[in-house]
Amino acid sequence: MGWHTDERGDAFPRAPTQEEWEAMGPEERARVVESLPGEVTWDEMAMPEGDRHFQGKVQAMDALRGYFKRQQRKVYLGAELPIYYPGERRFAPDLLAVLDAEPHPRQKWVVSHEGKGLDWVMEVHVGGDRKKDAEYNVRRYARLGIPEYFIYDRARQRLEAYQLASPEARTYVPMEQRQGRYVSRVLGLEVQVEEDRLRFWSGNALLLESEELIARLEGLLLGVQHRAEEEARQLEEEVRRREEEIQLRQQAEQQLAEETRRREEAERRLSELQAELERLGHRGG
Structure with a gap:
């Protein structure tokens, strides 16, 4: 249980379907969660993109983590964490947020085990083919029901943002900027690119x-x-x-x-x- 083969014949770990999960007992569920790897293979990852890629996600994560800690709100933030949706091929977004989740360290996020999926995802793009982030992930994250998806293109210093029009929707709608910023309903913050950095605002207050x-x-x-x-x-x-x-x-x-x-x-x-x-x-x- 937990290993499947995709349409190309490549074997890779995959979480059981929700139906399979619900048919398991507690001990079997625990064994399945333990068996799912806490890392992804080189074949599943994009090529390393250097400091600008690393800094783009780490700086954003640092600003968000400090903000939610000061707000005393439980929000789990992860970077390149293996994500297992029921019956889906795993993926590891550059940055993710799950609201009202315990912020303790994790090696992976198994949706059936955690009881909920991701609320917000951001991918940082520096070089190479943009199709993975700008096309494939736009369809996949929407299909999985992730409410908001941001793409931070550091090479062009541009930001794109998508959202589900309703909880039941499975196709993204592009967000419109308001005075140069995107309003994230999930995070309760405004987001923009400013001076080679991704910036988050709470009202008129900049998150440092x-x-x-x-x-x-x-x-x-x-x-x-x-x-x-x-x-x-x-x-x-x-x-x-x-x-x-x-x-x-x-x-x-x-x-x-x-x-x-x-x-x-x-x-x-x-x-x-x-x-x-x-x-x-x-x-x-």
Whole structure:
């Protein structure tokens, strides 16, 4: 169970049909899930497309993962994860999202076992034949009932988006841009290509990637440090100014005390002179 041959005679793993799945007991289901490989073969994958392909999906995944974590919403995000729909040939999209699913690490996604299929898929295209992403996958993902499918063409810096008009529909309808952005009802976000990056927006708020958040936090920290240093400098200046004021006041008090002492001394001497004059006047009389 779990291995089939396609129309070309190639053997490849495939999940049982839903009818076969429902006829199994828990132990047999567990054995089937365990037997399905958690990787795909080179024959099933496109040729490696370098850093631009890797960065295109990783940066998008990073921004989405941080956003949903901050929202405290359970969303599973995967990249190049083997996907097993009932009775279908497996595939591994560049990026996928499943809403309201536990975000713990997985080696594969078996739809019958998980209880639901994918909600959102994105393929990143850099070079080579676009037919797989732009034609074949458009038909396949729609037939599987995946609500939204995005194609990020990094070579042309273009974005295409498709959606099912209804949950029952099995043919995609191209999305229309609104002010240069596609509105993803599944993610609750707006998506656009901007300056060689795929950008996600929540209203007017741009979803930052980890490196951008770190850079912003470092900038804020640097600003805080500069303000703290300036406040410390101003405090030191204030302390110095007050010490100078205290010193001046002490000097003024000392000067006043000295002047008071001199005045008292002068008054004492004046009193003594007056007394001496009076004494001499009495004697002369």
